[in-house]
Amino acid sequence: MGYQNARCRKPETFHELRHLSAGQVSSSQQGVHPRLERTIRRHLDRHWLQPLHRPSIDSYQRLKDESSFADGRSFILDSGCGTGKSTQQLAKQYPDHLVIGADRSQVRLARSGLQQNLWQRDNCILLRADLPTFWRLLARDGHIPHKHFLFYPNPWPKPGHLKRRWHAHPVFPCLLALGGEIEIRCNWEIYALEFAQAASLATGEPVAVEKYTPQHGASPFEQKYLDRAQPLYSVTVPRQVTKVFRHTQGEKHSIFSGSKCY
Numbered sequence: 403m404g405y406q407n408a409r410c411r412k413p414e415t416f417h418e419l420r421h422l423s424a425g426q427v428s429s430s431q432q433g434v435h436p437r438l439e440r441t442i443r444r445h446l447d448r449h450w451l452q453p454l455h456r457p458s459i460d461s462y463q464r465l466k467d468e469s470s471f472a473d474g475r476s477f478i479l480d481s482g483c484g485t486g487k488s489t490q491q492l493a494k495q496y497p498d499h500l501v502i503g504a505d506r507s508q509v510r511l512a513r514s515g516l517q518q519n520l521w522q523r524d525n526c527i528l529l530r531a532d533l534p535t536f537w538r539l540l541a542r543d544g545h546i547p548h549k550h551f552l553f554y555p556n557p558w559p560k561p562g563h564l565k566r567r568w569h570a571h572p573v574f575p576c577l578l579a580l581g582g583e584i585e586i587r588c589n590w591e592i593y594a595l596e597f598a599q600a601a602s603l604a605t606g607e608p609v610a611v612e613k614y615t616p617q618h619g620a621s622p623f624e625q626k627y628l629d630r631a632q633p634l635y636s637v638t639v640p641r642q643v644t645k646v647f648r649h650t651q652g653e654k655h656s657i658f659s660g661s662k663c664y
């Protein structure tokens with residue numbers, strides 16, 4: 403993709419320093435959110451009945467009717483794929499899988515050529531959809547991804563925005579129950595620590611945060627942070643762990659039964 407890597411040398415000017423610190427998460431929250439555990443436990447204990455998002459149901463239907471998803475081939479998800487550049491890279495990396503990138507932003511997806519909510523080239527599919535609805539529909543129909551990547555989700559750094567972070571969002575039990583190996587990457591250590599803690603609380607299994615130092619960015623945001631020499635973190639929830647969660651908790655939360663729309 404032609405990105406440059408500025409990790410190997412020191413910044414020399416004030417402007418360069420300012421550029422390198424740009425994009426770093428700034429938050430008044432200095433550690434794992436004190437209400438994280440209570441929030442996760444509440445989401446695990448209650449049924450989440452938010453209606454499904456009608457335009458995303460339509461996108462999902464098109465995915466099933468008009469793309470090679472219907473062939474039942476093993477697939478990889480790139481959730482919150484932004485412009486879809488990461489999806490295209492993954493598709494090259496995993497030629498035996500279908501790779502599906504989903505994002506709600508028409509503007510970002512259009513940069514890869516998406517116009518009518520669905521775009522496919524070879525084994526790469528881009529889809530415009532709201533993730534909480536898309537994940538629930540896939541889970542309801544038993545479509546389990548081989549791998550599920552979430553590259554650099556919006557950090558929502560204000561403490562009051564805790565429930566917008568994926569691990570503290572009511573859809574989190576469904577994200578786990580959807581299954582497959584989940585990997586999130588982010589440049590805010592607290593987000594990574596919270597995600598790992600939330601996954602561990604929900605599944606009863608240890609989930610660790612790893613420091614992540616790739617040579618090249620897997621996505622535009624990853625490349626941007628690499629260029630600015632920012633530390634990166636990844637959290638992986640193994641497939642076996644999500645499988646057990648799906649079997650023991652999936653039904654209990656009735657997360658596969660959403661039928662109303664908004």
Ligand SMILES: C[S@@+](CC[C@H](N)C(=O)[O-])C[C@H]1O[C@@H](n2cnc3c(N)ncnc32)[C@H](O)[C@@H]1O
Nearest residue numbers: 482483484505506507532533553554621622623
């Ligand atoms: C910070 S960007 C990261 C983009 C890309 N993954 C990357 O690493 O370059 C987060 C992306 O998540 C998408 N997103 C956030 N909430 C979403 C939702 N509820 N449904 C679908 N996409 C969402 C945004 O539109 C945005 O493109």
